[in-house]
Amino acid sequence: MDDALLDIAEVARRSGLAPSALRFYEKKGLVAAAGRNGLRRTYHPDVLERLALITCARSAGFSIAEISRFIVAQPSDADLRVRMAAKAGDLEEQIGRLTRLRDSLRHAAVCDYEPIVDCPDFKRAVGNVPEPAIAPGGCVR
Template identity: 70%
Template sequence: MSTSPSNEILLDIGEVAARTGLAPSALRFYEKRGLIAPTGRNGLRRTYRPDVLERLGLITCARSAGFTIAEIARFLEARPGDELLRARMADKARELDERIAQLTRMRDSLDHAAVCTHEPLVECPDFKRAVRNVYAPA
């Protein structure tokens, strides 16, 4: 941690990487794509304001949800009237609902397998049905 001339606390790239779990190369990539911006340098190391951690949390969340870097960049600049982006977000929410339902079915099949006494397990009719349902539409 360092301070700027105005005594603002700054984080260097290593500290940001450690706090977020992101590699410094990912931070440099996000910077190159305009998703984050350093405040300057402390020697050879980039420095960032602490609020970059929140922004990186949002970026990580959006990446986990399946948004592309271009979509995230657009999202970070979005205004309430951006109907195309809102539609994409609604589509992504539906995709996540489907994935959550699929993961729930997968969990249920594993819960059954954990207590099933059928020999062999893979021939258990309940287990077979559960596995078949994992990728079935909800």
């Protein structure tokens, strides 16, 4: 075996993925084995970068089909570029929701309001209610 190649167990350990996931991604054409060492698949070390991309994309909600198309995309693929831009917008919305959730949890961790979920600051952090309008002089409208 070429010393530069990694066997499936090492790739699984380094990537945090199960060997079955590696075989599945190979079957779907997302990664390719470099060969075999006996019955075990071997991979070039750069497969770890590809697996990191796949893992990140999966955690962001991309389907296997979307990832497959993205991996082979050419600059001339206008349809894919439109879909990527739409997905970026979806991710922006998700980031906003997660940011509000993070902020509300941070507030809840130190809030004395009873019950915490009725706290106006908590509700604002979650995004359930708008910020109060403050009139000149500091009065809530």
